[in-house]
Amino acid sequence: LNLELAADYLVMAAWLAYLKSRLLLPPDEKEEEEQSPEEMAEALRFQLMRLEAMQQAGQALMSLPQFGADFFARGQGESISVRRRPIYDVTLYELLRAYADHRVRHDRLALRIEATHLYSVEDAVQRLSRVLGAVPEWQTLFSFLPSGLRKGLRLRSAVASTFVASLQLVKDGKAEINQAGTFAPIYFRSREGDA
Secondary structure, eight states: OOHHHHHHHHHHHHHHHHHHHHHHSOOOGGGTTSOOHHHHHHHHHHHHHHHHHHHHHHHHHHTSOOBTTTBOOTTOOOOOOOOOOOOOOOOHHHHHHHHHHHHHHHHOOOOOOOOOOOOOHHHHHHHHHHHGGGOOSOEEGGGGSOTTOOSSHHHHHHHHHHHHHHHHHHHTTSEEEEESSTTOOEEEEEOTTTO
């Protein structure tokens, strides 16, 4: 793959073959003006010594400490790039509140977002886990909703979180659910043997 190195080897092989042929043949009187094979071998040996000396000098130069790799100039900055990726830990209410504050400042619009309490799946899992041992018989899932809920967003969030929590408990092997048909009531109970 290195053509320059291959060419050097080819020239060296041609020289050696030529010298070998000159040494094997008897000397010719007609070629007295040319160099003898011994002189040519000595010239080749000298060239090889020069080449070896140049290679050693090149290796000695390349083994010295390199500027920008082994040592640096004073005040030279590092070439390490720093990426900053912010992570925001906010709720939906806080995002909407910040948006409303921005709109009020720039557009002079009065927009207020009231905080609402929605039920999370974690709350529903804790609520169902507390009553799980006391439910050996089938009961509707709606009987496990928090008391005092009316129609609206809070009721829907409570139903959704309770349903997802019941699925999680079934997945964990702690409860069973049953539904007779499409849009039929969903029944829930402790798993048999755990009550």
